[in-house]
Amino acid sequence: MEFDENKLRAVFAEALGIPEADVVPTLEYNTIPQWDSLAHMRLIAEIEDAFDIMIDSDDLIDMSSFAISIDIVRKYVDEA
Amino acid sequence: MAVATPMNLSARYKVVCPLGSSIDSVVNSEPLGLFADETLQFVSELSYALMRDRRTADMPEVTALAFWMRKANVVNIKKGFDKPSECLRLPRGTAFHIAPSNVDTIFVYSMFLSLFCGNRNIVRISSTPNAQVDAILAVMNDIITKHPRIASSMIIVRYDHSEEVSAYFSSLCDVRMIWGGDETIGLIRKIPLPPRAKELTFADRFSIALLDADKFLNSDSATKHACVEGFYRDSYWFDQMACSSPRLVCWRSVDVQNVRRAQAEFWGRVENLLVEEGYSTAPAVAMDKLIAQCRFAVEATDPISVAKTSNLRLARVESKSVPLAFRESHCGGGLFLETHIESLTDVLHCIDQKVQTMSCFGISENEIKMFFAKHKPSGIDRVVKFGDALNFSEVWDGYNLLDELTRCIDVQIS
């Protein structure tokens, strides 16, 4: 599967319940009320489903912004 | 004690999932395979539903449960179990799970690990109404209708404490899992099991956190923040009432000044985070904490000191030793006993069999391994990073549950 940034953006928007336009690279964990620790779990589960990958727990914690998430998810998709 | 006949007992418990099921149909069902496809499919669907269903989506403990049940994690659990082994693994048969009424989700973890192992399951939950439990059951009942094989492998029942009902279920099981606390274990232990059946008990435990003060002080701000955030999650998510939430905080350094400085910064950050997260403490809980502080003061052998905090969301007590009252009168909600240690070896003075989890910051894996090898402590079944204390794992309280819930067949004919 090819990594698709727009697909990741859509998953973010869906899981966090925010408009896709708000999902920008600088969007950071805990800077908006919608992206709290609970939403983070939901987000990870959605990403794993959407890209059919399994994220290690270290990466799971590191995914603290949309920009970093792009890099991490891309890595998994490329490996798969 | 005579085992009552199932006929006149069925009125004494209520089947809550799958609706309309019966003990007989479960006990007579064909066992599932280990990590059977049907099971994985069911768990994954349930995880998906629990995360999104409006009845459960806002419940942190349910989200954490659903996160644990997500496909990626279950595949991981399976991978850990698929190790090359000399023996063949088979389900044990029927598991009887007894869940405590005040931990909302533990019955699901217990039941699913057992389902992964292919066992049939009888699950007793308390009859006390509970929003989390009711919501989980509602979602489960929606989904289970599409999974007849699973539906015939499990039954969740509610009843008030009844020795006869528990004795009946015990007589049917091959493994009995008692999820605490000590009093319940004492009561259930008196009820006989079939000769071949085994029992796993999860007694009252408590947990500690260990920080290296020097490492903390030398960390960059982001690392400190992550450390404090992890600590917040471990401690405050379940109002510090989970047995894995730290209650004792050990500060390691040979330099007492560094401990003071690290404490000041760490707790300052915790207080800020509590405000950011909007963590609220009911006045009655604040009162309980204040009373617990007084009780430590009265019952401690060494003098203790109550550290001033700006708000009882966080309550601290410092002590040279660990007073016994610290366990007996701990009320949760963010009350921490702190002690200064100079080396990892000093942890031995702070622990006994009752200690379950030690969450660590700034301590290396190597140090921990050497500590266990050298001292062979009777307590501590789990060492995790800050932030991971509440993560349920198939290795729990010193048991590898997947091993415990399966039978090992030794085949030597080659």
Added chain:
Amino acid sequence: MIELSELFDEDAYSLGGDEKSAVICDHLALLSEHHYAHCPEYRSICDAFGADTAKRISHVSEFHCLPVRLFKHYELKSILGDSNVKTLTSSGTTSQQVSKIFIDKQTSQYQTKALSCIMRSYLGPKRLPMIILDSEAVLKNRQMFSARGGGILGMSNFGRKHLYLFDENMRIKHEALEEFLDKHAETPIFLFGFTFMIWLHLIKELEKTGKTLNIKSATLIHSGGWKKLESEKVDNSMFRQRISAATGIERIFNFYGMVEQMGSVYMECEQGYFHASVFSEIIVRDPLTGEALEFGKNGVIETLSILPHSYPGHAILTEDQGVIHGQDDCRCGRKGTYFSILGRLPKAEIRGCSDTYES
């Protein structure tokens, strides 16, 4: 410094402002030092919280206070030598653990004298014919002296010709009552009882049988928790209305007090506010920060009393919520702090891995 003995002879509500606060501070400072020296548990707690009992304190809110529940956990006392001590216990109907309060002769005297000083302000200097709205059976068991029995005996000092209105089955003794009222038709009478008993066995009983009493010139003083009445949706004002309707009584005074601080009770005034007397003070604290709150803000009630010498009950953090309305300027004319009680702190929800198989 004004001695306690001097205060007993004065009006309980004549001191205000700095003068009153100085009296309270002086006595509490002595009591703090005294209990620090003689009660090991109190000493450990003061040490742990860094409360220096020898320090000169300028404001009443700075004394270290003990949460009231500690009296259930420990036998807290500062008894010297072989004083004759009686033990008072809370009735303990709602919880299994009871408070145990150790009262020696001296403290007992202080309590009696302070209470008498306070009651004078409401009942006048003369002892009035008194009806006790309870059964004499409550006093039979002297071994465990309950707060109910203690309260009745304490209040009995302020009346004479006592009539216990209820028989052992808590039924109104109508004949004895008529006789009593005939005999004392010319004088005002005094009634005392516990709020819930009055509600259950007097008001509801009279209403049920359609009887009324005509004792308009009487003064009723009552006390006790509102918890049971809350469950019947009865508040103070409805209680007063129904009493007046059934008995004609208009002078009705509730008081706020506790077994941990007998004597220095907080009487309700004609305006419906509780008042601190010269023997006591009230502080309202933020339950989370412990900070003393300004007037008009709701918080947890702390009660100060200058009477307890044989046990460290001079500064107690209650589990009641309340609000202070003002100081020295109540329209009833009494000086001192006046306040209202807003009920108990709501109970905390319990969860966790500990035991609950029973439920």
